[in-house]
Amino acid sequence: MATKLFLMLILLSHVASSLSELCHPQDKMALLQIKKELNNPTILSSWKPHTDCCKIWNGVNCFRSKNRVGYLTISHDNNLRSKFPLSIGNLPYLESIFFYHLPNLTGPIPIEPISKLLKLKTLTISSTGMSGTIPDFPAQMKNLFNLDLSSNHFSGSLPPSLFKLPKLEMIRFYNNSLTGSIPSSYGYFNKKNLPSLLLSDNQLYGKLPLSLARLNTTVIDLSYNKFEGDASMLFGSNKATREIHISNNLFKFDLGKVELSKTMTTLDVSHNQIYGKFPMGIENISWLNVSYNRMCGKIPKGGNMHIFGVNSFFHNRCLCGSPLPNCK
Numbered sequence: 001m002a003t004k005l006f007l008m009l010i011l012l013s014h015v016a017s018s019l020s021e022l023c024h025p026q027d028k029m030a031l032l033q034i035k036k037e038l039n040n041p042t043i044l045s046s047w048k049p050h051t052d053c054c055k056i057w058n059g060v061n062c063f064r065s066k067n068r069v070g071y072l073t074i075s076h077d078n079n080l081r082s083k084f085p086l087s088i089g090n091l092p093y094l095e096s097i098f099f100y101h102l103p104n105l106t107g108p109i110p111i112e113p114i115s116k117l118l119k120l121k122t123l124t125i126s127s128t129g130m131s132g133t134i135p136d137f138p139a140q141m142k143n144l145f146n147l148d149l150s151s152n153h154f155s156g157s158l159p160p161s162l163f164k165l166p167k168l169e170m171i172r173f174y175n176n177s178l179t180g181s182i183p184s185s186y187g188y189f190n191k192k193n194l195p196s197l198l199l200s201d202n203q204l205y206g207k208l209p210l211s212l213a214r215l216n217t218t219v220i221d222l223s224y225n226k227f228e229g230d231a232s233m234l235f236g237s238n239k240a241t242r243e244i245h246i247s248n249n250l251f252k253f254d255l256g257k258v259e260l261s262k263t264m265t266t267l268d269v270s271h272n273q274i275y276g277k278f279p280m281g282i283e284n285i286s287w288l289n290v291s292y293n294r295m296c297g298k299i300p301k302g303g304n305m306h307i308f309g310v311n312s313f314f315h316n317r318c319l320c321g322s323p324l325p326n327c328k
Ligand SMILES: *[C@@H]1O[C@H](CO)[C@@H](O)[C@H](O)[C@H]1NC(C)=O
Pocket: 078, 079, 103, 104
């Protein structure tokens, strides 16, 4: 009798726990498959088949209302050795993928499963060992707004159709091995509004397309590449620009002729072949570096100019005045 009762209690508690389980069975199946594809890394040891993926699985977060997996974070594991898990395409409610500091995650970005994730807003694959080209994410991914593929080993040229992604606002491709030039299509992001375009530390080269004049970026970083020629189209008095970083390239244009936006805080043009004088309003910005260029003339006074030291200005053709030696 006692054993019967005991068995019944066990049965009941099982039924109760599976009834209260939040994890959608299809998502659980996909996650277990992902774990397998990642070769059962220790970081995923909490992913156990008989537990609730929405409650205690490390890096998994669900939408309470729908009981579906919305966020997946896998980070800081040097021993995770595998390719990117293809089963990720079977998590249809996923809004955020955050894969960070996984140096032994290798191979290319599998575009086919990722492009099935129509609700995806944020894709971060950063500081991994992944390589290959950056695919042209298809326009059907209409919720994607943050694409962070920084600090990997991606090569090849910039995908030209990204501008078709209607909500894309942040492109972070810095610190890879990308080559080629910026496609002229990059001037045509939706509403002329792409708040950040971060492409530093690659091997990009060539002239910037004139269409970039249409971009209204808050932060643009093209530093440490091999771009040449004119970059003045990045500037504009009625843009929302706060930061422009173009240091360590081969840019050659008259800085005196650009119009700074009223919102500008940071300008780093060091290590180029930039000439001319300082643009109007330069005294209003709070971080400046024009060193290692070919500029000439008197350094303006007033505003914030007194906070910049010698190494914001040195190695130019003939700049003079405080903090450099007086003009003759
Ligand atoms: C993982 O990658 C790091 C850095 O690339 C490397 O030094 C290390 O040997 C790798 N770990 C394993 C277990 O292979």
